[in-house]
Amino acid sequence: MAKPSSEAQAMSAVPMDGAVQARSEFPEQPMVDVMSGASRITRQVLDHGFVALVDCMPRLAPAGKTADAAIVQAARVSYGEGTKQVNEDRGLIRYLLRHRHTTPFEMVEFKFHIAMPMFVARQWIRHRTANVNEYSARYSIVPDRFYRPTAESVRAQSASNRQGGDGLVDAGTAQDFLLLLDRAEALYKDYMSLTEKGVARELARAALPVSVYTEWYWKCDLHNLFHFLSLRMDSHAQYEIRVFAEAMYELIKPIVPLSCEAFVDYRLGAMHLTRLEIDAIRAGVPIATTNKREIAEFEEKCLRLGITPPRDAR
C-alpha cells in the first residue's frame, strides 16, 4: 500500500466529528445599531426619485461611538486599539483622509436603494467600484414615472461650458420644452398597448425617453463613495445627479460623522493647485499658459483664495 503524503496525513489529523469549532466572542461594552434600528432611511429627490439607505457595515458600533470606529479599528490593527478616546479617533481619521491613507475607509460599506431618471443612471453607472443590481425592463413593465423640471427651472445652455447649463431660458421657451416632454411621455401609452399586443418588453422599452425613472441597489465602500461624492457634489456636476449625491451625503453623515467632517474639510472644500498656479502666485505674475480655460480656472482659484489674479500687463 502506498504511503500517505504528508498533506494527507495532516488532513487526517483534523477530526471529522466537528471537534474543531468556531469560537464566538462577545463585545465587552454595549453595542448600538448605527441606523437606530431602521430597516430603511429614505430621502425624496427630484419629482419621483429617492435615495434610501437600506443597510451598512458595520451595523453595530460601541455605545457612544459611530461607524467611524471601524475605520479607526482597521487603522490601528498594528498597534491594538487600547483605550482611545473619541477625540483621538477624530484626529486619526482626519490624518488618514488628509494623507490619502484610504484603505481603512474601505472597511465601511453602505447599501442604497435608489430611483433616478435614466439619464442620471447613465452618469452614475460610470462609477465602477460599486456593486449594482438594476430593475429589469426585460422582465418587468417600466413604471409610468418621468422626470420633469418645473417651468421655472429650465436651464439655458452655458456659453462658457459646453457641458453645462447656466441661467434660465425665457418663459415661452421653457413652456415649449415642457410640451416636448409631454409628447415624449405620451409614448408610454403606446409602449403599454404594444407590450399588451405581444411586443417583447426588452424591445418595447426602446421607445421610452431617458427621462423615465429606473431603480437599483447600489453598494459601495466609504473610500469609493467619497470619490463619487467629490465628483458628483461638485458644482460642475449636473444638477440632477448632484441632488442625489447630496441626499446620500446627508444619509451617511450621522453614521460616519467624523469621516464626513474630514471629507468636507480635506476633499470637498479643498482646492488643488497646479505647479504653474503655485509659481504664478508666488511670483505675482500671470500663469505661464495661453490656454484660456486654464487661465479662467486659475482666476477662479485666486478669487477663492481672496487674491487678485495676476494679469498680463502687456
Ligand SMILES: Cc1cc2nc3c(=O)[nH]c(=O)nc-3n(C[C@H](O)[C@H](O)[C@H](O)COP(=O)(O)OP(=O)(O)OC[C@H]3O[C@@H](n4cnc5c(N)ncnc54)[C@H](O)[C@@H]3O)c2cc1C
Ligand atoms: C463633471 C463630469 C463630467 C464628465 N463628462 C464625461 C464625458 O463627457 N464623457 C464621458 O465618457 N464621461 C464623463 N464623465 C465621467 C468620468 O470620465 C468618469 O468616468 C466618472 O466620473 C467616474 O470616475 P472614476 O473612473 O474616477 O470613478 P470610478 O469608476 O468610481 O473609479 C474610482 C477609481 O478607481 C480606479 N479605477 C476604477 N476602475 C478602474 C479601471 N478599470 N482601471 C484603472 N483604474 C480604475 C480609478 O482610480 C478611479 O478613479 C464625467 C464626469 C464628471 C464628474
